[in-house]
Amino acid sequence: MRTVTRRTFLALLTASLLFVTAIPSLHAAAPVERSGRVTLLQLNDLYDIMPVEKGKKGGLARIATLRDRIAKDAPDALLVLAGDFLSPTTMSSVFQGSQMVAGLNAVGVDLVTFGNHEFDFGEQVTLQRMRESRFAWVSSNVLDPTTGLPFGNAVSFVLRDFGGIRVAFIALTTPATRVLSKGAKHLQFLDPVVAAKDVAARARRAKADVVVALTHQDMADDKHLAAAVPEIDLILGGHEHDPLDAKVGNTLILKTGSEAVNLGRIDLLVSVGKDGRRVETKWELIPVTAEIPEKAEVASLVKSYEGRMASQLSAIAGATTVPLDTRNEVVRVKESPVGNLIADLMREAMQADAALVNGGGIRGNAVTPAGPLTRGDVLKILPFANKIVKLEVTGDMLRAALENGLSQHERTAGRFPQVAGLRYVFDPKKPAGSRLVSVTVGGKPMDSAARYSLATFEFLMGGGDGYTVLQQAKVLVAPLYGPMDSDLILDRLKAGPIAPVADGRIQVAQ
Structure with a gap:
């Protein structure tokens, strides 16, 4: 699609x-x-x-x-x-x-x-x-x-x-x-x-x-x-x-x-x-x-x-104090508060240096209003049942992954990278493959030779959405042992209301 x-x-x-x-x-x-x-x-x-x-x-x-x-x-x-x-x-x-x-x-x-x-x-x-x-x-x-x-x-x-x-x-x-x-x-x-x-x-x-x-x-x-x-x-x-x-x-x-x-x-x-x-x-x-x-x-x-769905999906899972915007023109184009939340939860769960989520893995294409959230609301946002994995990548591999994510920005493609643990600036006017302007991991400039742990979807680990570079990564936590993406949000909601925000981790070069 x-x-x-x-x-x-x-x-x-x-x-x-x-x-x-x-x-x-x-x-x-x-x-x-x-x-x-x-x-x-x-x-x-x-x-x-x-x-x-x-x-x-x-x-x-x-x-x-x-x-x-x-x-x-x-x-x-x-x-x-x-x-x-x-x-x-x-x-x-x-x-x-x-x-x-x-x-x-x-x-x-x-x-x-x-x-x-x-x-x-x-x-x-x-x-x-x-x-x-x-x-x-x-x-x-x-x-x-x-x-x-x-x-x-x-x-x-x-x-x-x-x-x-x-x-x-x-x-x-x-x-x-x-x-x-x-x-x-x-x-x-x-x-x-x-x-x-x-x-x-x-x-x-x-x-x-x-x-x-x-x-x-x-x-x-x-x-x-x-x-x-x-x-x-x-x-x-x-x-x-x-x-x-x-x-x-x-x-x-x-x-x-x-x-x-x-x-x-x-x-x-x-x-x-x-x-x-x-x-x-x-x-x-x-x-x-x-x-x-x-x-x-x-x-x-x-x-x-x-009716069969109602009992499973109508139960209140928690609440959000802010609207949750999962429209394609947000999650596939720029920093997304919902993308930040998902990536942050993945990074925390896997104790990784960074996390990467493809915007196409965030669904719904709608704005969920502030207020109670049902299990169904969460599954509308994350319907793919993606398992979370932990990989070891070099700085060069991480750069290649980000460039892939930015390579079809003008097409609102699903590969756009939502992230945690890292910040990047990109120039969408430059040719695909050379759009990254700067990247920091943990507040420090990314080292091309350094090794970083990365939390991501099993789908991306397998080369999905063009992330073939991740197929070369060392697997630290395999899909069998990783949590489900939607479970991370459902578990987080048990602790209290969510309020995802944009914090400037993804910026467009001026």
Whole structure:
């Protein structure tokens, strides 16, 4: 997952958007042998089964209602989800994504592909979720290295018939998943373009009239894919959390946003003749609002999970005397009071010289008001169940780690380093890899040859979020013996209210 702001729809469609594109036949006057309409419904980056934004938007029960409505006009409409749904949320931290599979089963999702968060709980949990699914998993580039086949029960492509029009669905996931998720280290990720060329060609040989790619990667990568593999007619993407669209050649690229606040509807009007074909594409974003009634069966399922969660998460864990700001524009960009608190607790628990936390490990993307804090509030902030480790690093290694954390500052990337026990000044205008201006550890300038103990997440120890330099570190306390990140805050709350502050440990060069 990555939140972006480019090309966002600032006013989310007072009327649904409608665009048309066409792939002309080789001979416009050629007789038509087959024609038909293909209706696709699209979601991506869906983390909650319940509505979001205080119940005003999204929710699987409303998606189910919309699907039923559309089915009256298009009974063979196919609902697809372009990755990221098993994690990370508070509910997923408890049920490990099983609630999402149950919800998607109830709605009647047809096809999904892997996002980078499908492996957050490890490969075995992913396999179990796949076995529970009544929908098909498609992946053209995520392989089990022991078999060379798509991971689990996924297939490299699916061919579906829409009234005589054959549509192939291929699927591609960013290889960065091996860095972005702690549970995907042993999987093989083929280059998306290489995999797409091979699978699209196989789909055409299987007599596919249209090729649709489900993708979970950056828009820039989707554009590259469209340019490199023109056999793909339509890309239904994910990974970004804003509605985005683009067109490269004759290939349309669509992303619906996140959390089912929109449902994408795409209608392909396909005509096939002896000398070519014509594909006219109409699409719209349907806002999913409180005006849409919830389908009773799905709403009941959602309420059952909420009830199971309530007893575990509603208990008061403590209090905060100040608001807790975990918005991405804070924790992934600059010094964060919440980041300071987490890093300080990690450093203290591990008796380390310093601590390092990636901003992407701090979730919620919201401001929790001052007042009582429930266990659920804490798990919204730290839903990944990260174990804390203690490493021995040199000053040079620590510098390299910090430079990595700052290398994508302009992209609001999750690798941004929140710290304790050290202070640093950085210049975001300098090239990546040379943004650190100064670093002190324990109040003294960092010595490149000195050895320091560092508390950090198990995820980062394994090279997650680009912190590959930490894979070279000596392990002083392994994950098996380290505490859980959320437990540190829960234990601290038992001692009294928290009041995290910014103290200037991270500064931007003037």
